[in-house]
Amino acid sequence: xxxxxxxxxxxxxxxxxxxxxxxxxxxxxxxxxxxxxxxxxxxxxxxxxxxxxxxxxxxxxxxxxxxxxxxxxxxxxxxxxxxxxxxxxxxxxxxxxxxxxxxxxxxxxxxxxxxxxxxxxxxxxxxxxxxxxxxxxxxxxxxxxxxxxxxxxxxxxxxxxxxxxxxxxxxxxxxxxxxxxxxxxxxxxxxxxxxxxxxxxxxxxxxxxxxxxxxxxxxxxxxxxxxxxxxxxxxxxxxxxxxxxxxxxxxxxxxxxxxxxxxxxxxxxxxxxxxxxxxxxxxxxxxxxxxxxxxxxxxxxxxxxxxxxxxxxxxxxxxxxxxxxxxxxxxxxxxxxxxxxxxxxxxxxxxxxxxxxxxxxxxxxxxxxxxxxxxxxxxxxxxxxxxxxxxxxxxxxxxxxxxxxxxxxxxxxxxxxxxxxxxxxxxxxxxxxxxxxxxxxxxxxxxxxxxxxxxxxxxxxxxxxxxxxxxxxxxxxxxxxxxxxxxxxxxxxxxxxxx
Ligand code: NAP
Ligand code: MG
Numbered sequence: 001x002x003x004x005x006x007x008x009x010x011x012x013x014x015x016x017x018x019x020x021x022x023x024x025x026x027x028x029x030x031x032x033x034x035x036x037x038x039x040x041x042x043x044x045x046x047x048x049x050x051x052x053x054x055x056x057x058x059x060x061x062x063x064x065x066x067x068x069x070x071x072x073x074x075x076x077x078x079x080x081x082x083x084x085x086x087x088x089x090x091x092x093x094x095x096x097x098x099x100x101x102x103x104x105x106x107x108x109x110x111x112x113x114x115x116x117x118x119x120x121x122x123x124x125x126x127x128x129x130x131x132x133x134x135x136x137x138x139x140x141x142x143x144x145x146x147x148x149x150x151x152x153x154x155x156x157x158x159x160x161x162x163x164x165x166x167x168x169x170x171x172x173x174x175x176x177x178x179x180x181x182x183x184x185x186x187x188x189x190x191x192x193x194x195x196x197x198x199x200x201x202x203x204x205x206x207x208x209x210x211x212x213x214x215x216x217x218x219x220x221x222x223x224x225x226x227x228x229x230x231x232x233x234x235x236x237x238x239x240x241x242x243x244x245x246x247x248x249x250x251x252x253x254x255x256x257x258x259x260x261x262x263x264x265x266x267x268x269x270x271x272x273x274x275x276x277x278x279x280x281x282x283x284x285x286x287x288x289x290x291x292x293x294x295x296x297x298x299x300x301x302x303x304x305x306x307x308x309x310x311x312x313x314x315x316x317x318x319x320x321x322x323x324x325x326x327x328x329x330x331x332x333x334x335x336x337x338x339x340x341x342x343x344x345x346x347x348x349x350x351x352x353x354x355x356x357x358x359x360x361x362x363x364x365x366x367x368x369x370x371x372x373x374x375x376x377x378x379x380x381x382x383x384x385x386x387x388x389x390x391x392x393x394x395x396x397x398x399x400x401x402x403x404x405x406x407x408x409x410x411x412x413x414x415x416x417x418x419x420x421x422x423x424x425x426x427x428x429x430x431x432x433x434x435x436x437x438x439x440x441x442x443x444x445x446x447x448x449x450x451x452x453x454x455x456x457x458x459x460x461x462x463x464x465x466x467x468x469x470x471x472x473x474x475x476x477x478x479x480x481x482x483x484x485x486x487x488x489x490x491x492x493x494x495x496x497x498x499x
Contacts, residue, residue, distance in 0.1 A: 026213025070214025133182025156184030
């Protein structure tokens with residue numbers, strides 16, 4: 001009240017300033033029903049950060065229609081003209097870096113330095129994918145008939161949908177939407193309901209950058225309503241989704257009805273193997289970072305450390321020490337090394353997994369509690385948690401927790417380490433710490449994942465290399481690298497008789 005009086009802002013005005021809109025055909029629109037949903041700061045659940053359109057099926061169809069109309073012009077534009085638009089967006093992104101980071105931290109909870117890191121990674125990926133879009137080369141191919149010239153061209157698919165998660169609410173849309181647009185497609189984008197304002201910030205850059213109406217449309221609302229139309233409407237030619245394995249598998253099934261192409265980046269249970277000849281300090285640093293950064297909510301987080309018996313004690317002691325040094329706090333607090341988890345569902349789910357670990361007989365060596373310090377008890381804070389003595393078949397060793405919980409599994413030798421690391425439904429990322437070349441090469445050959453690392457953390461990635469999982473971690477072509485844009489094109493083969 002005092003605050004509102006001081007700034008002369010009424011409750012109504014405050015709500016209006018925090019009310020956001022959909023972006024359809026170059027216009028900012030409410031949901032047709034005017035219904036909204038709220039987003040809350042995971043560090044302080046009493047704080048509503050904004051109200052967002054709770055869009056209907058009809059609103060979603062309107063966005064698809066806008067993208068369909070815009071496709072006619074956008075697809076025949078030279079890639080150099082498309083790049084010109086996107087470079088304007090990129091320049092704005094670089095300019096707004098700090099502002100966008102604030103919104104990521106506000107909605108997701110991750111510490112500001114990690115939010116800035118997310119934007120920097122998005123900027124690097126955007127630069128790379130704009131340039132990839134200028135290299136959509138075809139082939140000329142000799143044929144058996146005299147006087148016939150044959151070649152291939154790469155063409156866009158049409159309207160594509162992008163459905164993104166809350167853990168990288170800025171980088172994931174960039175990774176999907178930039179190659180889609182550079183290839184000549186138009187797009188309807190649905191951000192996760194936990195991070196809609198980041199989706200708005202992203203879309204605003206395109207609006208201010210002067211992107212033609214309908215080329216990019218953004219619509220907020222329920223996954224089961226908006227998301228479902230974006231998956232089942234026959235005008236959608238490809239779906240790029242990042243999220244849970246459960247939702248992703250459902251999308252794969254539904255998309256098959258219209259033979260819609262899918263790119264699904266799903267869950268993970270990424271392992272780091274530590275052998276007896278490893279640089280233990282290096283391994284501890286990598287595992288601590290990859291297990292607890294963003295509260296363990298990277299899809300590439302390390303959630304299993306598989307360590308051989310001979311060095312288990314040293315590794316565990318150093319790991320616990322490093323973990324206990326992590327300061328949990330509000331992402332805006334400069335001293336904090338780890339923020340809250342993103343929302344109450346995550347909070348409750350992670351606590352259930354911690355209880356399950358205790359019940360199954362794993363030994364809790366660090367953390368294990370929600371944080372109850374005065375000002376933090378209002379948010380979704382969980383201590384960085386380590387279980388040791390974990391058996392490979394325990395729930396905490398098999399299921400994706402997506403939180404700051406690390407399971408340490410001790411094994412006899414290298415062979416057992418490989419077996420345990422692969423004995424799981426997921427296959428996103430992995431890593432091994434060793435100085436033995438034979439073990440490193442054998443691991444790389446046998447690890448069942450989309451990308452792996454030697455003496456590096458499971459989360460390391462670069463824009464020019466493919467990013468995606470196998471098994472239940474991914475379906476379709478990987479994102480990023482050359483495949484990032486390849487997913488969004490189709491081939492046309494041309495035979496031309498000239499004499
Ligand atoms: P999620 O529930 O699967 O949601 C992801 C997105 O899908 C959200 O935008 C969500 O909308 C939407 N959605 C939900 N139900 C849908 C439906 N029936 N049809 C179409 N869309 C639907 O996952 P999440 O909770 O946001 O994210 C956590 C999961 O994502 C974790 O399992 C994590 O491993 C995975 N992830 C994987 C990667 C990777 O690259 N492999 C990267 C990041 C995250 P609402 O928000 O409105 O529900
Ligand atoms: Mg969900």
